[in-house]
Amino acid sequence: MHSPMKNVLARKLWNAGRLASEDLKKLDDVIADPFQLDAREDLIQHGEDPQNVHLVLSGMVCRYKVLQNGKRAIVALMLPGDICDLHVAILGRMDHSIGTLTECSLVKISRGVIEDLLDNYSRIRRALFWSTLVDEAILREWLVNMGRRRADKQMAHLFCEVHARLTAVNRMHNALMPLTQEELADILGVSTVHAQRVLSELRNQGLVTVQDSRVAVPDIVRLRQFAEFEGDYLHLEHAAAE
Amino acid sequence: MHSPMKNVLARKLWNAGRLASEDLKKLDDVIADPFQLDAREDLIQHGEDPQNVHLVLSGMVCRYKVLQNGKRAIVALMLPGDICDLHVAILGRMDHSIGTLTECSLVKISRGVIEDLLDNYSRIRRALFWSTLVDEAILREWLVNMGRRRADKQMAHLFCEVHARLTAVNRMHNALMPLTQEELADILGVSTVHAQRVLSELRNQGLVTVQDSRVAVPDIVRLRQFAEFEGDYLHLEHAAAE
DNA sequence: TATTCAGCCCAACAAATGTTGGTGACGAAA
């Protein structure tokens, strides 16, 4: 089996369904000139109309909005293989900002290349559409979590999701995910103090461990049970189990 | 100006940008055999793999999920001109359910027709893509509201959004929107009792009025101020002001 | 070494929200 292991984008789109070797070759061409970014830097800010699209190679990126009262809400996490802003070409002005959470390695892709992919590579077009729809499904699930689960289950559910998504692109090294507690709070929609309370509960129950501001999951099955995690919304049924 | 006033779908897609007259004609053909549904009936249930896509002509439809503990979360509202489930053709199994909130008039569109639209009508394809991305933006905004605003502002914000979306398709007759307080609660992610508390506050402040379980907005400007509503995420800049 | 600073942690209290149990109005069905 010639599953694409090196190219994260190909690895991610692979989850949408089979790609032909010409598709894989094309995707290799797309990834050129990666660049690094430190943690907590903005890629794009609210109101801009950028000409490039960004692909995450490594690290963690987020979408966020800042309200008038200064509060921040993180509304999406982008992991390796994710394209940050496929929509800018259609929607124009950004209605939110995008920034790094950790040190990142990224690639810029021009609108032209994206349009070439969409127009001339039907399997890739379908896969990109799939990825947009999965992003939407993730948003729905976050909304359910925030509205209808208490913070402890919600946090556990988030960890399950990130675990599953990293596994799906073979980037679940060491079972670690880095986040400050403030970032965690902005994702869950709770205060920093509460995020911390909840995190320490999860730790006391042995559901997660923390070293160096990094969360690790010793037993994913137990965590999933606790969180009542059903991964179907990630639509990873094509994911190779390697 | 030959702005399409009768055909809701055309009216909605018009907001994405200009359509040619052949596009409009095609969209008229798509709308055939509308059927009625009562309030609170399911269109599609979690786990199904439907062969049709549904377009709302009138009434209000919602996406929802039910958790193990029996709690329900409504994660999207579909208004006239909205297509309920464009994604089923790509994602396959539904990861949520879709049901009516009010009496509705709907049209079934087969997957084949959708694929024809996507393949052979590039302006329509772009408009449908636009509409998917706006749906995503709305989800982000709901997430922000739920996580970072108190229930009163959140509710006011919801009313502003529905007002804007109905206005954008010329369906803001009488400035009314119908919802039971339980449904309202399931949208906002609060308890029924709290939804009711908050609604009566808004009423006391004169921001909304209620008759017959229908919410009306006497002064949209004031409500928008209260809710700190910024409509940019709806991406209606092309909307004709008629 | 001393100093800053960011991030984690904790406790006490305040505010927002959830839960329970009850009332009354109303329309549909018997």
Add this chain to the structure above:
DNA sequence: TTTCGTCACCAACATTTGTTGGGCTGAATA
């Protein structure tokens, strides 16, 4: 008419979550 069910509404209390303020550590720096 009576019964039944749904929905709006309300009050009292329980729980969750937010806020404030302070202490601790470790890394970076003067």
